[in-house]
Amino acid sequence: MDPRTSRGRLPLPQRGIAFGGDYNPEQWPRETWAEDVRLMREAGVDLVAVNVFGWAEIERAPGEYRFEDLDHVMDLLHEHGIAVNLGTGTSTPPPWLTTRHPEILPVTRDGGTVSPGGRQAWCPSSPVLRDHAERLVRTVAERYGEHPALALWHVSNELGCHNALCYCDESAAAFRRWLAQRYGTVDALNAAWGTSFWSQRYGSFEEVLPPRATASPENPTQVLDFRRFSSDALLDWYHAEAAILRATTTTPVTTNFMVTAHIATQDYRAWAPHMDVVANDHYLDHRLPDPWAELAFAADATRGLADGAPWMLMEASHGAVNWQPRNIAKRPGELERMVLTHVARGADAVCFFQWRASRAGAEQFHSALLPHAGTESTQWRATLRLGALLDSLDDVAGSTVTSDVALLFDWQAWWATDAPGHPTQDVRYLDEVHAMHAALRRSGAGVDVVAPGADLSGYRLVVVPTLFLVADEAAAALERYVDAGGHLLVTYFSGIVDEHDHVRTGGYPGAFRDVLGLRTDEFFPLDAGQRVALDDGGTGQVWTERVETRGATVESRFTDGPVAGLPAVTRHEHGAGVARYVATRLDTPDRDGLAARALADAGVEPVLAGAPATVDAVRRRDEASSYLFVVNHGSEPFVAHAPGVELLSGRTADTHEVPGGGVAVVREQSTTDRRSGQEATA
Incomplete structure (x- = not known):
């Protein structure tokens, strides 16, 4: 079974949710290690990442391992x-290598x-670095x-976190090779880049440079292609390491993504697809206005990358x-709300940086499962509780989330949207993506985050932000x-614009004129x-435009501002479906109202009826069971009507009170189970 496409359990030896x-x-004396593994077992830890920054420890000099x-560590953990x-x-080369090869x-x-x-x-x-790194990996x-x-191979670490864009001569040569493969001819490159503008036409690929600092x-x-190349260069690095690992072992291979706002x-x-x-x-x-909303989006987006499978x-x-x-x-x-937000949205393993808080180095004040204060600490007691919580959810592992709503999200659209030279620098791609995802979540909908061009046939509503x-x-x-x-x-x-960042002529919104x-x-x-006012009582900011309807009906109009009297929100019946357009950045209450109307029109039911906007409800299912996750971000208790057993407490009931700031996970009683229970009572 291919773990990249299956909807089953992660290919890890543990049963249940890994922790x-x-x-x-290497940061601690050897006598500490025995205590570490003893405390790991006490906390319920069953999976650790080792040797992430091990190059300088393993290879003290070239070829001397x-x-x-x-x-000793591998044997101790196994025991x-x-x-x-x-x-x-391979994530960071040792000083001897950068000294010998500063290039x-x-x-x-x-x-x-x-x-x-x-x-x-x-x-x-x-x-040069590739050669040294591949020898180490082998x-x-x-x-x-x-x-x-050994349960899993971890290639490098957070590839591209600090070195994604390199403009050296070696990178320039690799960029030219990438362009030649992508376009075939320099004429095709000139057409794609629009080099007739500002006398930029190239006579050969050898004339092309990365987008280094320019006078204008x-x-x-x-710039867009250089970002594509740079992402591909790091992916190629992953492929090089993964090829060695797969030729040598049968253990699954991955690396850690950074699906996050920054x-x-x-x-x-x-x-x-290569993980x-x-x-x-x-x-x-x-630093974000709503970190919890961004967390929920990132977890949904990661599940989308896994094609709905556990991650x-x-x-x-x-x-x-x-x-x-x-x-x-x-x-x-x-901590519990954070962890269960990830698990609710498909995570079957929950791991932290790091096990024991460092005494020295750049991350010495980063929290850890075992803090500086040791086991006589609030943080350690929280670690013990977390291990017990995850143990109670073992049956959830392997289940998946199914949603009626899809939100389209694309990294290349992110790069292009946030480029300079646009009508306003106040339009930032993630602002609208996060805002629409949060509005759908507050309306009670489950949301899949998918790519443009994905199969949308199973969704009642598709949302396309900016x-x-x-x-x-x-x-x-x-x-x-x-x-x-x-x-x-x-x-x-x-x-x-199209994939070459060329504007579609004939009027905006270009590719979507007809359907809208x-x-x-x-x-x-x-x-x-x-801010501008709308005639339905709403308000907008950042953006307006001069919209002319061509078949669409107007749901609201601007009443002031530069396009007063013109449409702000429209609705168009197209074929057997409906397409809405929003010509401004709605303020939060109005965006929430629009999301609620669109969901109702599409026949999307909330995951948990009656849940307020401060309560996240997500459902995971497998062939045997349904698991309802309820995460209460509010200060007031919420009573969830969900007959079944609450897994964190073991309590079976028809309703479950979730205190303010609390969490609950209910293995829901099926209709058949409830009917059987009623008959048994009778």
Whole structure:
């Protein structure tokens, strides 16, 4: 069974939800290790990541390998029944390598060379580094490929977190090769890049450079293609390591994604099919206006990358991180709410950075399962409770989420939308994506996050937030979906350019004019802080445009601002379906109202009837059971009507009170079970 396409359990030896984190024994004296594994067992830890940053420990000098410590750790973990997610160790080269070969260091856009001393100080296109890294991977794979503790291979670590874009000469040569493969001829490149503008026509691929610092704005398609190339270069790095591992062992291979608001450099949609397990790292980001909403979106998006199958949370934080301007510790109940939000949305493994808090180094104040204060601490007691909580959910493993609503999300559209030179810099792709996902969630809907061009036939409603860049075929798929009876909701600045970042002429919103039954001939972005009123009592900000209906009916109009009297929200019956358009960034209450209307029109029922906007309800199912997750982000208790057994407490009842800030997971009683129970009572 191929774990990349199956909807079964993760290919890990544990039954149930795996629990653990990064284990870095090299930071501690050997006498600490026995205590570590004893406490891991006490906490219920059954999976740890080892050797993630092990290169300098294993290879002290070129070709001189030292495995005694790692051998001991692997054996010790196995003796205590703890499985290993084994890193290849290549995430950061050792100082001896950067000293001997400074040409492997990445170069910034303005020509500066990044110094070693942090992590990931390497160019993804460096053949010198690739050669050294592949030798290390082959040596590690041959030594540990048959070790009984090995459960999963972990390629590098957070590929591209710090070195995704390198502008060195080696990267430039690799970029040219990538372009030649993509376009075939320099004439095709010139057409795709629109190089007739500003005298940029190329005579050969050898004339092309990465989009380094320029005296004026760069060619936007050149920048877009460089982002595509850079993502592919890191994926190629993954392929090189994975090929060695797969040729040597049969253990599944993955790497940790960063599906999160502050990392935009990897197109994980292109990466996901090559993972044996889809794994994600996610940390609550308190720089955002609503970190919990972003968490829910990221978990849904990761499930989408896994094609709906269970996935792995490879890193999260037990408490505070150390890299935000203000590192907020988790308050009582927040750890459980965070973990169950991920599990509800498909995670079958929950792991943390890290096991034991570091005494030294750049992350010494990052929280851990075992804190600086040791076992006489609130954090350790929370770790014990978390292990017991996850043990109570073992039966949930392997179940999946099925939703009636899809939200389209695309990394390449993100890159293109946030580029300079647009009508306003206040339109940021993730702002609208997050806002629409949050509105659907507050309305009680379950949401799948899928790619443009995905199969939409199973969804009642498809939401398309600010999809500025979209290929013709993906746009045609949306029109076919509506023709067949689907309901579509599209927001402003969508369908404007094709995959080459070329504007579709003939009027906006370009690719979606026909299905939406309207045409726009000019945009009127708003000034900072400016709001416009709608005749249904709503308000909008950031964006307006001059909409002319061509078959669509008007649900609301602007009553002031630059396009007063013109449509703000429209509805168009197209084929057997319905397509709505929103020509402004609605304020939160109005966006929530629109989402509720669109869901009702499409016949989408809430996951849990009667749940307020502060309560997240998600349902996972397998062939035998249905599991309702209820996460109460509010301060008031909520009573969920869901007959069944609440797994965290073991209580069986028809209703379950979830306190403010609390969680519940109900294995729901089926209709047959309830009927049988009533007959038995009678």
